[in-house]
Amino acid sequence: MAESLKELAEVEYWVWLVIAPIMLTQSTWLFIDARKRKRYPWFWGLWGLIQFPLPLLFYWLLVRRKRKVK
Template identity: 55%
Template sequence: MTDKELYILLPLLIPVLLTQSILLFIDAKKKGSYAWFWGIWGLIQFPMPTLFYLLFVILPYHRKKKKEL
């Protein structure tokens, strides 16, 4: 990857990573599920943290809520 490509890619990638990180942190905090871990991991890569969050936090949370009803 050349410097020119990097300068084009970074302004696009930074807002995506920040948004993902903030949303994961806020939602994990609401669900009591290691908010700092999800927030930091969301800053490092995309889209794996979101996919894993859906599999390991959101789906079990919804299953638990259904059982409570």
Template identity: 60%
Template sequence: MTTQDLWILLIILPFTFTQSIFLFIDAKKKGSYPWFWGIWGLIQIPLPTLFYLLFVVLPYRRKQKGGNNK
């Protein structure tokens, strides 16, 4: 491992941990497979966050918005 690889790793790791923690906590609040989102957040950046926004957050907001109108 070169020093450049080490620097890249040291820069990316905090982002993956932060993403994973955010996804886990938010998915737990919304009741949407928190362990799945947390583990996937550790594996790569930024696809888990994008998919989480598309498949969990947007439907959750639509559900909340629709429930307030009734």
């Protein structure tokens, strides 16, 4: 565990400056779209803050994709 923290400390500062807006944008978009569709907006917004790109993929699969009914 100590080595993984050491690796995080060695990441260049500009990488964090690139990652932060991506995560914030993803989270904001997920929250707004989920709120519009009444699909657990806080869950999607919080999940979007901690990970990329899995929340977007799951949101697309579970919420946005239209299912064809036979």
